[in-house]
Amino acid sequence: MKFLTGLHKMSAPALTGIFFIVLISIFADFLASPVPVFVFHNASGEQIPASPLFDSVFKKGRQSYENLHFRDLAREGKIRAVFPLVAHSPYEPSLNEILVPPSGGRFGHYMGTDNLGRDVASRMIHGARNSIFVGFIAVGIAFVLGILIGSIAGYAGGWLDLLMSRLIEVVIVFPTLILIMAVLALLKPSLINIMVVIGLTGWTGIARTVRGEFLRRREDDYVVAARLFGASHFRLIFVHILPNSMAPVLVLAAFGIAGAVLTESALSFLGIGVPAPEPSWGDVLKVAQSYPDIAWWLAFFPGFFIFLTVVSLNILGEDLRRILSPR
Amino acid sequence: MLRLSGIEKHFSIRGTQKKVHALRGISLDFPLQKTTGIVGESGSGKSTIARILLGQYAPNKGYFAMGEAMSPFFSQDDWKQWRKRVTMVFQDPFSSLNPRLTVSESIQEPLIIHAEKKYSAKEREKIAAEKLELTGISASAANRYPHEFSGGQRQRIGIARALVTQPEVMILDEPVSALDVSVQAQIINLLVQLKQETSITYLFIAHDISVVRHLSDYTVVIHAGEVMEYGETKHVLSTPSHPYTQTLLQSVPEADPSPRKKIFTIAGELPSPTDVITGCSFAGRCPRVKQVCRDSKPEKSYRETGYFYCHFPLK
DSSP states (O other), X not given: OHHHHTOOTTHXXXXXXXXXXXXXXXXXXXXXXXXXXXXXXXXXXXXXXXXXXXXXXXXSOHHHHHTTOHHHHHHTTSOEEEOOXXXXXXXXXXXXXXXXXXXXXXXXXXTOBOTTSOBHHHHHHHHHHHHHHHHHHHHHHHHHHHHHHHHHHHHHOHHHHHHHHHHHHXXXXXXXXXXXXXXXXXXXXXXXXXXXXXXXXXXXXXXXXHHHHHHHHHTSHHHHHHHHTTOOHHHIIIIIIHHHHHHHHHHHHHHHHHHHHHHHHHHHHTTOSSOTTSXXXXXXXXXXXXOTTTOHHHHHHHHHHHHHHHHHHHHHHHHHHHHHSOO | OEEEEEEEEEEEOTTSSOEEEEEEEEEEEEOTTSEEEEEOOTTSSHHHHHHHHTTSSOOSEEEEEETTEEGXXXXXHHHHHHHHHEEEEOSOTTTSSOTTSOHHHHHHHHHHHHSTTTSOHHHHHHHHHHHHHHTTOXXXXXXXXXGGSOHHHHHHHHHHHHHXXXXXXXXXXXXXXXXXXXXXXXXXXXXXXXXXXXXXEEEEEESOHHHHHHHOSEEEEEETTEEEEEEEHHHHHHSOSSHHHHHHHHTSOOSOOSSOOOOOOOSSOOOOTTXXXXXXXXXXXXXXXXXXXXXXXXXXXXXTTEEEEOSSOOO
């Protein structure tokens, strides 16, 4: 991996951090759940599925598994079972555990509970999936749109460039957050709507960069050379211009993911993000604003993870910029 | 014969009525399977000729033709065919290769463009390797990237790329002017050697007369977008008829340190490219200038193997 050898010394931790957050979001179901990974025997000697957790994830009827209350059974010594890292559901409210501070131990709330008694650690783990997912998909949409519009404008030039550039400016002029809020007020704030809306407003920077790169590269010697050897437009764009224009775009994409994670958090914070009861980092943070002086953990953990993710992605973006600039 | 007929090219300057005249009517016949050197100062329009011949610019007037192919009637497809027959080696070996393609990929590119499915990927690689060897680079270097090579090696790669479609004409746009003198000689020798092995036609564009003398059968001298003199190299460069050719020859510095001769410089500069020239374009700088030179264009006059445009030729 030639790519890895050129990394800055801050990139290794940043890359590791992002890697872990992505892993956590992929395996969230197995990291935080009230359903045990293994059950050895139950009180009445009945045969219980070998791994209720796997069954609950891959088959339908998670709720029915959670209704079995494995935790209580284990606590009372009726079963012997191995639970996931965080043995709580992100959804399950508990009236007698409202705003419990972080505690350790078996079945402890490692990051405390929120105003409905839901386990914050579990909500953080499951929320990572939503937050990261929104980031990647939104930037994916922005990436495709930005490259498409930017390369048309930059390659074609003339009136098409004029048209595309004005379109870009029109979209830039909109105050993004307000626009997103307006759109989400009209549509219902579902996960997909949020991703699409963030993607549809976030492509302008990429488009402008791609356009600029295309304008610059179009007259580069090797592009002219390829043209004079008879290369088609398709070949000029996809073999010569685009690969040499990707460096700044990838950097922007890394920053874009960080931006999208922040935007999603902001939307959740404002109450129009990922719809309840779906967890997201911003959603946990939203609860914190009602209890600023009594529940520090509600602000600290999501804030810390958002900070970590955004900083990691920015370091990575910065480093990509350095590595991808030729030689 | 590759014929240029009455080619004019001017570029409009934005926001003004002025035009930059790059070529002011060039008519030339390049004999095939020979090497023709095109000499002139910077800004004389040498490179514009090359760019017009490959269709980067469309001429405002005139046309070029080779055999059945006549430029004014070229369709998209004709252009593609043309670019298979006429290829180019670029001046700057550093910027004319895509930094993200391996050497082999760069050389294969014209083949991919022109022989779409005739060759398999393996065969293309083999051809590219052969051309690399032919131009003096080990085929084992085929999968390396351009930045791993020196300027001279890159220029060899550029030549290999221009050779791969087996063109009839190769335009060399100052192929050695970006290289060290020692490397220049190697590249020129390579070109000479390739010429002996194939029956290719070279159009060799240069501002360095000594390079042209070494390589060219015929020489064209160009000044301010007009032809000054044309003929066999041995005649043009040993007994020039046009005062401009002579001044160009005199301005070549000699590698003889003993008598510190003053290096000859041409008085004045090229006429402004935005001016419309009524007389001889060299009139403003010519030591033999008379009023008639400024008033009327000189007629074409013939000599042993060529012709020139001058009211008061040297002989």
